[in-house]
Amino acid sequence: MLLFEKSVSGRRAYSGPIAEKFSSKYAPAFLLRKNNPALPEISELDLLRHFTGLSAENFGVDSGFYPLGSCTMKYNPKITEKIARLADFTDTHPLAGSEALQGIMQIYHDFSLFLSELFGMAAFTLLPCAGAHGEYTGLKIIKKYFEKKGDDKRTVMLVPDSAHGTNPSSAHIAGFSIQQIKSKENGEIDLEDLKQHCSSDTAGIMLTNPNTLGIFESSILEIAEIVHKAGGLLYYDGANANAIMGKARIGDMGFDVCHLNLHKTFSTPHGMGGPGSGPVGVSAALKDFLPNPGIIKKNGKFHFTDNKQSIGHVHYALGNALVVVKAWYYARLLGKNGLKNVSEIAVLNANWLAKKLCSLLEKPVKNSVLHEFVLSARALKESHGISAYNIAKMLLDKNMHAPTIYFPLIVKEAIMIEPTETESLTTLKNFVRIMHEVIDEAKKNPEHAQHAPYNYSVQGIDEALAARKPVTCFKNI
Numbered sequence: 036m037l038l039f040e041k042s043v044s045g046r047r048a049y050s051g052p053i054a055e056k057f058s059s060k061y062a063p064a065f066l067l068r069k070n071n072p073a074l075p076e077i078s079e080l081d082l083l084r085h086f087t088g089l090s091a092e093n094f095g096v097d098s099g100f101y102p103l104g105s106c107t108m109k110y111n112p113k114i115t116e117k118i119a120r121l122a123d124f125t126d127t128h129p130l131a132g133s134e135a136l137q138g139i140m141q142i143y144h145d146f147s148l149f150l151s152e153l154f155g156m157a158a159f160t161l162l163p164c165a166g167a168h169g170e171y172t173g174l175k176i177i178k179k180y181f182e183k184k185g186d187d188k189r190t191v192m193l194v195p196d197s198a199h200g201t202n203p204s205s206a207h208i209a210g211f212s213i214q215q216i217k218s219k220e221n222g223e224i225d226l227e228d229l230k231q232h233c234s235s236d237t238a239g240i241m242l243t244n245p246n247t248l249g250i251f252e253s254s255i256l257e258i259a260e261i262v263h264k265a266g267g268l269l270y271y272d273g274a275n276a277n278a279i280m281g282k283a284r285i286g287d288m289g290f291d292v293c294h295l296n297l298h299k300t301f302s303t304p305h306g307m308g309g310p311g312s313g314p315v316g317v318s319a320a321l322k323d324f325l326p327n328p329g330i331i332k333k334n335g336k337f338h339f340t341d342n343k344q345s346i347g348h349v350h351y352a353l354g355n356a357l358v359v360v361k362a363w364y365y366a367r368l369l370g371k372n373g374l375k376n377v378s379e380i381a382v383l384n385a386n387w388l389a390k391k392l393c394s395l396l397e398k399p400v401k402n403s404v405l406h407e408f409v410l411s412a413r414a415l416k417e418s419h420g421i422s423a424y425n426i427a428k429m430l431l432d433k434n435m436h437a438p439t440i441y442f443p444l445i446v447k448e449a450i451m452i453e454p455t456e457t458e459s460l461t462t463l464k465n466f467v468r469i470m471h472e473v474i475d476e477a478k479k480n481p482e483h484a485q486h487a488p489y490n491y492s493v494q495g496i497d498e499a500l501a502a503r504k505p506v507t508c509f510k511n512i
């Protein structure tokens with residue numbers, strides 16, 4: 036029920052100075068309202084209950100298991116929140132100038148070096164504010180690189196059919212045209228198809244490794260050689276970096292540009308649209324094109340630098356600085372060995388779960404996986420009319436967040452599961468039990484399953500319509 040619907044004339048949650056008296060004293064007449072705003076009238080207690088109730092309706096990692104594939108919904112240590120909330124960070128004006136920003140500049144400087152070493156890149160910028168923003172920044176760097184070389188014919192970006200939707204979208208917005216590369220049955224890139232698409236128009240390829248099926252591209256060195264030989268560059272979508280930290284380096288795989296999702300891999304909270312951070316790493320040849328400002332250390336002090344060759348600015352001030360602080364602190368807490376351990380456990384958890392669930396639902400790609408895996412409800416749909424969507428909604432009624440569904444697009448009725456390293460064996464066993472329960476119930480009573488969820492305030496909403504034409508305003512306003 037909306038706050039407006041709970042409104043009872045004359046109820047108040049606040050008693051204090053009357054607004055009109057303030058208005059006439061402090062605001063010019065032409066700014067004053069003619070009529071009172073149509074605000075709900077409600078008591079303080081009812082107001083508190085309303086918002087407490089709403090907060091409990093939101094599902095987060097802190098409330099239950101959240102196996103949303105490709106999103107790395109891991110536990111966000113509360114100590115990092117505490118550090119980011121220190122007044123030294125929160126009370127600093129982003130444009131205060133380098134004298135006043137030495138502390139945060141040191142974090143940016145040191146953390147970029149740390150990421151460069153961990154992932155084998157020459158340099159990182161921490162300015163972009165999301166994965167897709169990182170993609171856009173990285174692609175602009177690729178564009179600038181070819182412009183500088185006078186090679187303006189390279190306008191095509193290759194994107195595998197398993198790619199995340201942001202890859203072709205970012206490439207399009209950055210001014211490239213897109214060509215799709217097929218995957219083979221084992222989920223890896225089809226090298227023959229890649230070779231056929233490589234030409235003097237090729238600007239590069241965008242890949243995530245492990246890919247969105249959770250599978251490591253075993254031919255990555257060959258892929259790099261093919262693309263480089265054709266004159267193109269390799270872009271690494273680092274959304275799946277939770278699988279490789281301390282085990283494989285992006286630069287060593289042959290990539291020239293990459294982004295990371297600090298709001299996934301480095302355990303800063305995300306969801307509901309942000310805030311995020313999508314640092315971009317580059318090889319030595321592309322270093323000068325990184326966005327401004329850069330940060331250097333000279334005579335024991337940190338300075339902002341503006342590089343003339345740079346693609347320019349990609350964000351106001353320093354980007355989402357507090358997200359960077361959280362990620363930096365998380366990396367400091369764990370150190371390189373701890374991060375390596377993160378990836379090992381994330382992979383172990385995913386393989387354990389995949390093994391337990393592949394007798395329940397089809398696993399179209401048979402290879403062992405890294406940090407996530409994809410099942411398919413195709414057979415269940417054909418035999419009982421139960422879709423991936425129905426399973427996802429039934430899980431909500433069991434107090435589990437739904438896995439990612441219908442992605443990647445190359446798997447029919449896809450259910451993509453990423454348990455992450457932060458979940459215990461007990462939670463994983465519980466998830467297996469609940470998946471069995473859900474599918475048993477669905478087979479026994481398909482009609483009931485098709486109308487799940489039952490325990491939420493809304494059922495059977497048109498999600499595409501809600502995303503495309505959101506109604507965010509109460510009718511009476």
Ligand SMILES: Cc1ncc(COP(=O)(O)O)c(C=O)c1O
Nearest residue numbers: 105165166167199201272274311
């Ligand atoms: C594989 C992959 N690439 C890119 C992105 C885009 O990241 P962001 O949502 O931070 O823009 C995502 C996000 O889910 C992803 O899973």
